[in-house]
Amino acid sequence: MSLMKSLNSGISGLRAFQTKMDVIGNNIANVDTIGFKSSRITFSEMLSQQISSGQGSSSSPQAGAQVGLGVRISAIERDFNQGGLQTTGRRTDVAIEGNGFFMVNEGDQPFLTRAGNFAFNKDGFLVDQSGRSVQGFNADPQGNIIAGGATEDVRIDFENILPPQSTQNVYVAGNLNADTSLSKIIQSQTAFTTAGGAVANGTTLINDLSQTTAAFAPGDTIDFEVTLNDGSAAVVSHTIAGGDTLDDLVASLNAGLAGEGSVTLVDGIMVLRSDVVGESDLAVGEVTTTGTGDIRSTGFQVTQNGVTGSKTVSTTVYDELGRAHTLVVNLTHEGENQWSYEASFLDGQEVLSGGSGVLEFDETGNLVSDNSFGIEFDPGDGANPVTFSLSLGNPETGSAVTQYAGSSSAKVTSQDGYGEGRLVDFSIDGDGNVNGVYSNGRNVTLAQLAIATVANNNGLETVGGGMFRNTLASGEITINTAADMASTSMAAGVLEGSNVDLAREFTDMITAQRAYQSNARIITTADELLTEAVNLKR
Numbered sequence: 001m002s003l004m005k006s007l008n009s010g011i012s013g014l015r016a017f018q019t020k021m022d023v024i025g026n027n028i029a030n031v032d033t034i035g036f037k038s039s040r041i042t043f044s045e046m047l048s049q050q051i052s053s054g055q056g057s058s059s060s061p062q063a064g065a066q067v068g069l070g071v072r073i074s075a076i077e078r079d080f081n082q083g084g085l086q087t088t089g090r091r092t093d094v095a096i097e098g099n100g101f102f103m104v105n106e107g108d109q110p111f112l113t114r115a116g117n118f119a120f121n122k123d124g125f126l127v128d129q130s131g132r133s134v135q136g137f138n139a140d141p142q143g144n145i146i147a148g149g150a151t152e153d154v155r156i157d158f159e160n161i162l163p164p165q166s167t168q169n170v171y172v173a174g175n176l177n178a179d180t181s182l183s184k185i186i187q188s189q190t191a192f193t194t195a196g197g198a199v200a201n202g203t204t205l206i207n208d209l210s211q212t213t214a215a216f217a218p219g220d221t222i223d224f225e226v227t228l229n230d231g232s233a234a235v236v237s238h239t240i241a242g243g244d245t246l247d248d249l250v251a252s253l254n255a256g257l258a259g260e261g262s263v264t265l266v267d268g269i270m271v272l273r274s275d276v277v278g279e280s281d282l283a284v285g286e287v288t289t290t291g292t293g294d295i296r297s298t299g300f301q302v303t304q305n306g307v308t309g310s311k312t313v314s315t316t317v318y319d320e321l322g323r324a325h326t327l328v329v330n331l332t333h334e335g336e337n338q339w340s341y342e343a344s345f346l347d348g349q350e351v352l353s354g355g356s357g358v359l360e361f362d363e364t365g366n367l368v369s370d371n372s373f374g375i376e377f378d379p380g381d382g383a384n385p386v387t388f389s390l391s392l393g394n395p396e397t398g399s400a401v402t403q404y405a406g407s408s409s410a411k412v413t414s415q416d417g418y419g420e421g422r423l424v425d426f427s428i429d430g431d432g433n434v435n436g437v438y439s440n441g442r443n444v445t446l447a448q449l450a451i452a453t454v455a456n457n458n459g460l461e462t463v464g465g466g467m468f469r470n471t472l473a474s475g476e477i478t479i480n481t482a483a484d485m486a487s488t489s490m491a492a493g494v495l496e497g498s499n500v501d502l503a504r505e506f507t508d509m510i511t512a513q514r515a516y517q518s519n520a521r522i523i524t525t526a527d528e529l530l531t532e533a534v535n536l537k538r
Contacts, residue, residue, distance in 0.1 A: 012069075016281070023039050034116075035498075039077065043071050046070045046072050047175070082496070083496045083497045085495070085497055095490065102473070103182070104478070106132045112469070136250060158423055165322075169391060178404055206240075206246065216240045216295075217293060224256075226257065264446055322419035325347060325377075337360075367400065425437040430489045434449070
């Protein structure tokens with residue numbers, strides 16, 4: 001009877017390690033299966049038989065003699081550790097990094113999977129390779145996702161048209177130069193050049209200028225007809241001393257314009273600045289000479305309209321029909337810490353209200369007046385009037401309009417209107433959002449993929465095709481999104497590969513082979529012993 005125990009032990013070992021080889025073989029066969037989770041088998045000893053009892057005393061060294069009856073399979077468990085990510089570049093290939101599963105439905109039956117090789121079918125539903133619908137949350141027409149409720153089949157309407165939206169807000173941010181207190185900055189249209197054609201500089205001799213048609217001699221004069229800031233006329237003269245340069249000529253002009261303005265030479269061009277804030281008529285007009293020398297007035301005349309210390313910003317705004325209109329806002333430095341703004345439209349639309357106003361800054365360059373203004377305009381051609389808010393700065397982004405010394409950098413940072421758009425592309429982000437890209441440049445969230453979790457992954461039932469089904473042992477399915485899970489995200493354009501470790505599998509295969517051989521030897525040895533026992537009768 002004892003030999004029968006050893007035979008049974010050997011048989012149980014053969015069965016156990018045959019099953020282990022089945023597990024190893026399945027793992028190796030699925031080494032390249034998308035989202036595959038490898039399995040491992042564990043064994044436990046069968047019930048032992050007691051062949052003698054102990055002494056029944058606390059001083060006895062043992063509780064008796066027991067012999068085991070073989071081995072049995074304790075469990076076959078899945079390894080749900082992360083598999084390696086494989087880049088595919090395919091937009092509908094998605095991998096989960098972290099805990100959780102994709103959920104797909106076949107009819108009313110939910111299945112869980114880590115295989116994210118999805119595609120959109122002809123009806124716009126996101127499905128797996130067997131046609132099961134991927135579960136998630138579809139957005140409303142405004143792109144809002146209401147997660148947390150019942151999941152639904154993820155679907156995109158590829159014929160979707162995004163209706164136009166009239167502009168509601170225009171945001172301006174940046175700096176306005178505090179030093180642009182001069183009302184007029186005007187310059188000549190022609191640069192001074194030398195006889196050889198090079199651009200002149202301050203050290204260039206007056207007699208070397210290409211504009212000089214007859215050389216000047218000491219005592220000759222060059223007279224400038226000047227219009228002052230108040231509109232009155234004056235003459236500023238320069239007397240030739242000999243070897244006079246353009247710097248000498250500029251110095252004479254600055255002396256004659258003291259209190260009215262100043263002249264500088266920039267890249268051969270005369271630049272005239274007024275010292276008066278507000279409207280100004282300052283200009284340099286005709287040039288006359290006395291004596292032997294003569295010079296053409298070209299290069300001296302700076303009589304064109306000046307440019308005020310200002311900054312212009314512009315952007316495109318939209319009416320309710322989706323038509324674009326170019327908004328231009330002129331910001332003008334009116335005085336110390338004070339700027340004005342005036343809104344207009346490049347294509348002539350009428351500003352009905354709110355088109356102008358004043359901005360006040362404090363001594364530190366911060367805006368202290370209202371920073372938001374309502375502007376109403378008539379887009380014409382049957383569209384209703386549009387009212388939008390022109391905001392200097394955006395609290396949501398922390399931007400502001402300031403007045404510091406330095407260049408003026410103010411610009412329109414954003415506006416929220418747009419014309420009609422057609423869906424031309426899509427992408428999936430790390431939170432599982434399916435974002436549509438429209439022909440008008442807008443990006444709108446269309447759906448969000450759900451992530452399913454259970455309390456006990458090893459309690460899931462494997463149903464084939466990389467699918468799992470929840471059981472009482474796994475617990476109920478809980479629906480989440482990647483955005484709500486701190487350690488879980490999604491990656492598009494990649495797939496999670498198998499987590500099979502070939503080196504470990506081959507090692508386990510060798511162990512299983514030797515164990516199987518050893519258990520077979522138990523059977524053959526026990527058989528030989530039984531044969532000897534039978535032969536005792538002869």
